[in-house]
Amino acid sequence: MILLRGMFLSIAACALALTCMAQALEDPAEEARAQALMRELRCVACENEPISQSSASIAEDMRARVRTMVGEGASDDEVRDWFESRYGEFVLFRPTGKGLSGLLLWGAPFGLLIVGGLIAFGVARRRQAGASEVEPVAPEDV
Template identity: 50%
Template sequence: MKRALLIAVAALGLVAAEPAPRPDRPLPDAAQEARARALFEDIRCVVCQHEAIADSPAGIAADMRALVREQIAAGRSDQQVRDDLVRRYGDFVLFTPPLRGGTWLLWFGPVAALAAAGAGLLFVARRRRPAETPPLTAAEEAELARILADQAVRPDPDAKPSDH
């Protein structure tokens, strides 16, 4: 019995979720806190990846918020804070990464993909366009007139009396 209880407690310990992040402590200076909150919106949570650290419940997001507040309290500029985060986590940490050689694909990849898809659709549409049929010759016109005249005289074998 004790052994089963011990195994259950150990299993719960292994499956336990990430500990709750420490509560945010706003900066005492309202202007600095406003700067920090503005930066939070531009910084991506490295765990959630689609959320800003301002909205993320992840523990690392809380650590990143604390780091941003510490750096702002130390007198660093917004750009210095961003540069430090990029140094630690890479360009991915910013929702608007800088335009440089390594980020060209991030900036222009979607536009290039749309242009390639549009060119492909245009190519397929032009390829499928039916060729215009040439006009009938005089002999073909005469043959068509003869066929149509025969059809007007010849009754349809499947026609009902009301169709005549």
């Protein structure tokens, strides 16, 4: 029984490898570029897994689309833009940071740091000003 399972898994692995090899581009430079792009694109069905490593059927379709576009002569930016327009900025492992979402993503931490510094400065000034305004009270006034 164990032998049969091992044989089945070996045959399945070989079939998968042959399928992947059959889809590869003929030009090694184009295939290397397609592989690099596949590592930059996130599988929309898997969490934080590039399409180059995912076994989901949508990832297979995405890999085929990358190879098709690279084979047709599309630039890397055109491929990224196509996937971003189709699936949103989530599909990119390195978001471009365009528009309002990019401004919030990159600007919010610095804005919060500045606001926190201003609050701390104001609190420190109030404490310092409050400490110098206190006059000692004579014992007979109490």
